[in-house]
Structure formats: structure tokens, C-alpha cells
Amino acid sequence: MKATDVGIKVLEFLAKALLSFLLVMLLYFVAAVIGSVIPVNTAQPEDGTITIYLRTNGIHTDFIFPVKNEIMDWQEVIPSETILSKTADFEYISFGWGDLKFYKETKEWSDLRFPVAFQAVFLENPSALHVTFEQGIRMNRPVVPVAITKEQYRNLVEYVHATFKTDNAGKANPVEGLHYNQHDAFFHANGSLHFFYTCNTWINDGLKYADLRACLWTPLDEGIFYQYR
Structure with a gap:
């Protein structure tokens, strides 16, 4: 076979591979859009007495809960000693789930590097x-308040707590030395982020677990906030 023939076949293979990749990406985003606009748990009780919040930075969604109420005192799971400020005088606590390596190497979105993003999405990592x-609730990012019942909050607490890797006493297992500010900390968690199960999918599944309004499936924050517009 001539060198030119080999070159042509290589180019054909690369063209087919690129086309296949683009097709997969197209199907992925079509599925994301369809899954995002299909609601679940649309019938909600009107007697919600506990307010939680959903907050996004434009890519990643967090839960925000009361630090303490009659159902849950989160400082029993996450002692204030695990944060650098060592204070317990807080009203709210936020939770976001994601890839540990990504968290370690991407404090700001300007720190994002392709190899780290690729590994987070396509490889199984802690x-x-x-x-x-x-x-208080920081309003510098899109935030949605959601009034829920005690039973819904109890289920949501159960879902988030089960995501933590805990010791025999039920305490969260901290990631040593990893902080973004004086009032935060990172903790080892169950599960692994991937292409079809993202940080936003984790939030959406929590909403579904608690019988709250959610998407059928979404990897994107837009899907969650579409349901709460």
C-alpha cells in the first residue's frame, strides 16, 4: 500500500471518529434539553414551612439549608472545627457535590485546564x-427559595447525609488541607462524577428523592432552574 493511500485511510478514520464524537455530543445535548423540560413531582403541597435555596454560579448548583432546626443540626455531622474560622455562628450551610481532583485544581474557573475537566467527566475518580x-444568603448569584414540608426536608437531609463518607459516629470525613475560604471545607463523598451524572444531576436526584419538583434528567443547572422559574 502506498504512503498516500495510508494517509488517506488515516484521514478517513479521523474524520469518522470526529463525526461520531459530534453526533454523540449532539444526542447528549438533545437528551439534556428533553430531560430538562420534562417535570416530575409537579403536584406540591402548599404547607411548606421550611425554606431551602438552590443557587448556581452559572454551571454548578448548590443546596442551601438551615444550619440547625428541629429535624437536623448539621454541626453534628460537620463540626465547625473543620473550617478555618473555627466559629459556629452561622445561619445557613451550603452543599455542592463534584469531582475531588477537579475541586483541588480548579478553585476559580480561570484555573480550569482541559486535562482536569476531561478526567472529571470521562474517568472514574473520587x-x-x-x-x-x-x-446569610449571598444574592450575587442566581438563587431560588423553595418552601418545603418537614417530610420533604427530612428526605433531603437523608439524601445529602448519605452522600458523605462518614466514620462510625456519623461524622463527615474531611479532605485535609483543602479550603477555598475561611468558612468552608471539603469532605470525602460517595459516588463518582461522569458524563451522565454531574454535580447538577446530584442536585436534581436529591430533589426527586425528596418528592420535590425536578427534571426527568439533567446534567445542567439550567434544567433545574427551568423547573423553578
Whole structure:
């Protein structure tokens, strides 16, 4: 076979591979759009007495809960000693789930590197929960309040708590030395982020677990906030 023939076959293979990849990406985003606009748990009780919040930075969604109420005191799972400020005077606590390596190497989106993003999405890596204690709800990012019942909150607490890797006493297992600010910490978590199960899918599945309004499936924050517009 001539060198030119080999070159042509290589180019044909690469063209087919690229076309296949683009087709998969197209199907993925079509599925994401369809899954995002199909609601589940649309009938909601009107007697919600606990307010939680959903917050996005435009890519990643967090839960925000009360630090303490009659159902759950999160400082029993996450002692204030795990944060650098060492204070317990907070009203709210936020939870975001994601890839541990990504968290370690991407404090700001400007730090994002392709190899890290690729590994997070396509390889099975350990995950972590990013927990931040907050004095009040920061409104510098899109935030949606959601009034829920005690039973729904109890289910949501169960879902989030089960994501933590805990010791025999039920305490969260911290990732040593990893902080973004004085009031946050990272904790080892169950599960692994991938192409079809993202940080936003974790939030959406939590909403579904608690019988709250959610998408059928979404890897994107837009799907969650579409249901709460």
C-alpha cells in the first residue's frame, strides 16, 4: 500500500471518529434539553414551612439549608472545627457535590485546564462534597427559595447525609488541607462524577428523592432552574 493511500485511510478514520464524537455530543445535548423540560413531582403541597435555596454560579448548583432546626443540626455531622474560622455562628450551610481532583485544581474557573475537566467527566475518580457555612444568603448569584414540608426536608437531609463518607459516629470525613475560604471545607463523598451524572444531576436526584419538583434528567443547572422559574 502506498504512503498516500495510508494517509488517506488515516484521514478517513479521523474524520469518522470526529463525526461520531459530534453526533454523540449532539444526542447528549438533545437528551439534556428533553430531560430538562420534562417535570416530575409537579403536584406540591402548599404547607411548606421550611425554606431551602438552590443557587448556581452559572454551571454548578448548590443546596442551601438551615444550619440547625428541629429535624437536623448539621454541626453534628460537620463540626465547625473543620473550617478555618473555627466559629459556629452561622445561619445557613451550603452543599455542592463534584469531582475531588477537579475541586483541588480548579478553585476559580480561570484555573480550569482541559486535562482536569476531561478526567472529571470521562474517568472514574473520587468525589467530594463542598460545604460552606454562611451568615446569610449571598444574592450575587442566581438563587431560588423553595418552601418545603418537614417530610420533604427530612428526605433531603437523608439524601445529602448519605452522600458523605462518614466514620462510625456519623461524622463527615474531611479532605485535609483543602479550603477555598475561611468558612468552608471539603469532605470525602460517595459516588463518582461522569458524563451522565454531574454535580447538577446530584442536585436534581436529591430533589426527586425528596418528592420535590425536578427534571426527568439533567446534567445542567439550567434544567433545574427551568423547573423553578
